[in-house]
Amino acid sequence: MKLLDLINNLQVIKLDNKDELSNLEITSIEMDSRQVSEGSLFVCKEGLTFDGHQFIDDAVEKGAKAIVAQRPVKTNVPVILVPSTKQALAQLADTFYGQPSQQLSMIGITGTNGKTTLTYLLDAIFSKAHHKTAVIGTIDMKIGEKRYPVQNTTPDPLFLHKHLRLMLDEGVDTVIMEVSSHALKQGRVFGIDFDTAVYTNLSQDHLDYHPTMEDYAYAKSLLFAQLGNTYSKAKKAAIINSDDRYAELMMDATAQPIVNYSLDGSAVINVEDYNISPSGLTINLNTPDGPANITTKLTGKFNIYNILAAVGTAYQHNISLEVISEAIKGMEGVPGRFELVDSKQNFSVIVDYAHTPDSLENVLQTIDDLKEHRVITIIGCGGDRDRTKRPLMADAAMKYSDHVIYTSDNPRSEDPSAILADMTRHLRDDDEVFTVIENRREAIERAVQIAEKDDIILIAGKGHETYQEVNGERHHFDDREVAREMVQLRMSL
């Protein structure tokens, strides 16, 4: 694309050597000098670890033909000086890839917990309604039936707009994506024309990144503010959990129609009654399209909220209650979310992704309602993440478990024993209710060794993850594999 066409709508402060630019052809936009190739436009992004401006020489050496910067820089290629490269990056990406989000039905989901689960529910429903879907989230990116790895739950603008264009070209009509608070604060979803924004809940997480819960909540509210003020023909809406304490903040942030959902009161989508069992849920709910009876293999009261959010979103997209019910009924579980490891042993092993105080409380409350004997919980906390949640997670585990084994999750650059100390230093262990085993594999082995008939072992925090991240390296580790190996070993003895 001609550079002058690409930057036509960009607000620039200064444009050096404009005449040299007239015939410049841009082959790609990059924000990482290591990805630059001949003909790239390099955008200097100020990050949390590095400042992109320091890599201009590297970028030019690799073939960058022009630079977008937000402060004056010296280099021998044209420099486009803008007030904010964070905003310019998204606008340039949107232009370069032909504004794909405006030709797609875009559904964005935000909240502390439930986003990934909800993407699976919505993917099942929209696929059943004969939409060609794409999903972007924590586990991976799915385009039609193909799956691709992603580095972030919500990727950067270049990755997003590039892949939205690819999805459009592959006939996708509906994109379902998780939108993290990091992404909202960093402007990763700028330029994406969302049709529907969904709010699950807010509880403590990421306070290593957000200075306060208010900052965290404000970041989430940006998704609703970014739905825009115009009542376009595209019929936008905000799907909001009325029972959550931050619901009002999200509702106040948007000009768009609100489809709220609730277990406890009047809402557009509300519940008559429900039943929770080990094998799943049945929910009788009301919608403007009439009543519906929903059954699902998902279990736990928290999943009722995920179902209501899915029903509200599908209703907003004119999908019939019959298709919604059928799709949810037929949906298998979500990888690493309340996933059973069953090798015909006489006790249960559940692997779950709960890694926040609220999600751990939710999943243990569900287990508490289902249990027939003891509960043994294995839990750790991620390194380079919110340290203040560590004792809270330890307490949640103690509150519902007969025995807890504290272990490592992804230590990352932290000392695993220091993380475990953060979790357990305030605990008293008079009745030997907990042990600390730093090695996760040994922790799972111990739990399987001590399990008695009808016990439930919960292995929490990593869910679908197939790695353990230590000092920047990801070593293969899959809770489900290790649990299965240990159970089969015990059964062979």
Ligand SMILES: CC(=O)N[C@H]1[C@@H](OP(=O)(O)OP(=O)(O)OC[C@H]2O[C@@H](n3ccc(=O)[nH]c3=O)[C@H](O)[C@@H]2O)O[C@H](CO)[C@@H](O)[C@@H]1O[C@H](C)C(=O)N[C@@H](C)C(=O)N[C@H](CCC(=O)O)C(=O)O
């Ligand atoms: C802390 C954080 O959020 N960092 C994110 C951020 O990186 P950054 O801008 O701080 O990058 P940086 O390393 O400081 O580099 C600054 C700039 O210099 C450039 N650079 C850097 C090095 C070089 O040699 N050359 C070069 O040009 C970089 O490309 C970048 O443009 O922007 C990047 C691009 O969008 C993200 O990939 C990166 O996510 C890191 C990997 C990360 O781990 N983030 C986690 C905390 C995160 O975002 N999690 C959320 C939610 C998780 C959940 O709850 O589900 C997520 O959405 O994944």
Ligand SMILES: Nc1ncnc2c1ncn2[C@@H]1O[C@H](COP(=O)(O)OP(=O)(O)OP(=O)(O)O)[C@@H](O)[C@H]1O
């Ligand atoms: N609606 C909910 N409310 C509270 N906890 C939930 C809810 N849905 C799922 N959980 C719990 O939170 C864990 C994570 O669920 P899920 O992966 O769907 O959330 P997420 O928002 O995508 O999380 P992340 O932001 O880490 O990607 C689940 O394993 C379960 O324990």
Ligand SMILES: N[C@H](CCC[C@H](N)C(=O)O)C(=O)O
């Ligand atoms: N097992 C992971 C879960 C959190 C992953 C994601 N939510 C993030 O914060 O990057 C950890 O605690 O390290």
Ligand SMILES: [Mg+2]
């Ligand atoms: Mg997720």
